[in-house]
Amino acid sequence: MPAKLSVNLNAIAMLRNRRDLPWPDVAHLGRIALGAGASGLTVHPRPDQRHIRFSDLPVLRALIDDEFPEAEFNIEGYPTEEFLALCEATEPEQVTLVPDDPNQATSDHGWDFARHRSFLTEVVSRLKAKGMRVSLFADGDGNAEAVQQARATGADRIELYTGPYGGCYDNPEKAAEEIDLLGRTADAALAVGLAVNAGHDLTVANLPALIKRIPKLAEVSIGHGLTADALEFGMAETVRRFRHACGQKI
Numbered sequence: 001m002p003a004k005l006s007v008n009l010n011a012i013a014m015l016r017n018r019r020d021l022p023w024p025d026v027a028h029l030g031r032i033a034l035g036a037g038a039s040g041l042t043v044h045p046r047p048d049q050r051h052i053r054f055s056d057l058p059v060l061r062a063l064i065d066d067e068f069p070e071a072e073f074n075i076e077g078y079p080t081e082e083f084l085a086l087c088e089a090t091e092p093e094q095v096t097l098v099p100d101d102p103n104q105a106t107s108d109h110g111w112d113f114a115r116h117r118s119f120l121t122e123v124v125s126r127l128k129a130k131g132m133r134v135s136l137f138a139d140g141d142g143n144a145e146a147v148q149q150a151r152a153t154g155a156d157r158i159e160l161y162t163g164p165y166g167g168c169y170d171n172p173e174k175a176a177e178e179i180d181l182l183g184r185t186a187d188a189a190l191a192v193g194l195a196v197n198a199g200h201d202l203t204v205a206n207l208p209a210l211i212k213r214i215p216k217l218a219e220v221s222i223g224h225g226l227t228a229d230a231l232e233f234g235m236a237e238t239v240r241r242f243r244h245a246c247g248q249k250i
């Protein structure tokens, strides 16, 4: 089965938050993404709500429930009590636990599973008891032992952190090395019964090689690169609409 695409709305929310105005409309862009065949929506609400606001969550939950009942909601974040309460109130189909510091600009590493195993086991069991699938953000470093520790927490999946691979956009040799490490991590995870997601800095250019190496990839969540493409490929039509609004003949 091909990898599912979950569209991450963080970048759109960040743009909205530049002004005290309701556009770009995060839920409506989520609707367009799901209408175009995305399998789900991802958000990563951070404690300072600099992009996704906590108040976006019930709106997106209702969008999926009312208009796209086959789609999945994926909420990512560090499992503080506040985050866990948000998940319990929103009941996403999947929660992705990420070891982010509150002040971090973006996610840049996976869990140290040996160190945080008992904490993660507790959190995973709490979320799974409420019917949520749990995925753990993991470094794609080929460490099979770490993957076994991830499995021991009771999680259903890992999400491979693909940032280092995404950063190799201008270095094909380094990209091939990263693909090898990601692939070995995925093999180890699949061997112990964990399904594998992937995300961070994925693009139309770098996805095919990743999918080729990990054909059983269950899901990719993509925000930054996808939003950049949406702007690029939507720019010409948008300028035509604004020229029309200026009274120009098109």
Ligand SMILES: CC(=O)[C@@H](O)[C@H](O)COP(=O)(O)O
Binding pocket: 008, 010, 011, 043, 044, 076, 098, 105, 106, 107, 137, 199, 200, 201, 223
């Ligand atoms: C978990 C992860 O990989 C991140 O990509 C995240 O979901 C995006 O976070 P920001 O949009 O805050 O950079």
Ligand SMILES: NCC(=O)COP(=O)(O)O
Binding pocket: 008, 042, 076, 159, 198, 199, 200, 201, 202, 221, 222, 223, 224, 225, 226
């Ligand atoms: N889990 C990764 C994600 O949701 C999106 O990351 P990015 O494409 O914004 O880097």
